[in-house]
Amino acid sequence: MSTQLTVNGTPHRVDLPDDVPLLWVLRDEIGLTGTKFGCGVAACGACTVQIDGEAVRSCQVSLSDVWGDVTTIEGLGTPDSMAAIQQAWVAHQVAQCGYCQSGQIMQAAALLAETPDPTDAEIDDAMQGNLCRCGTYPRIRAAIHTAAAKMKET
Structure with missing residues (x-):
């Protein structure tokens, strides 16, 4: 079909x-x-x-x-300009093995579109279904906060 x-x-x-x-x-x-x-x-x-x-x-x-x-x-971004969440991911060196990162970033981008200034609890709640076997959760949370701040500037 x-x-x-x-x-x-x-x-x-x-x-x-x-x-x-x-x-x-x-x-x-x-x-x-x-x-x-x-x-x-x-x-x-x-x-x-x-x-x-x-x-x-x-x-x-x-x-x-x-x-x-x-x-x-x-x-999510363009070839010439990464989205704020992607820039924050790089700045915080979130990825280790990197396998889960596209899913993590897409989930985080949806969170920020709905909740522009999320709390730690809101981040944890939104991201809980995205697993990272490397355990980069603190860096993921920090990157989301950084992206939220950058998005407020624009």
Whole structure:
């Protein structure tokens, strides 16, 4: 079945079954490999993308259930300018192995869009479904606070 979806502002027509997970559409059909496969059951957050600004686990969203525009890590900033959250991630050297980071950043970006000046508790609550086996949680929290401050400046 042919399905039309918009990813990072670009329309795509894909000919796949309706039940194919969005994760595989993004990676295998469209070629956007920044979104990672982690657990396949929405428990780790590595596959987090945004649909109409809402952070979702793409391994659990079927192609037929995509309800709006999809944003992946590749669409968050531009080639010439990283988003504030990406800049903060670099400044705080958040990534160690880096595998979970695209999901972490997409979740954090959705949090900041909804809550521009989050408390530690709000950050912890929003980020609790995104696992980091390297344990960089203090740096993640610091980067989110830094990005929030930078976003207030603009």
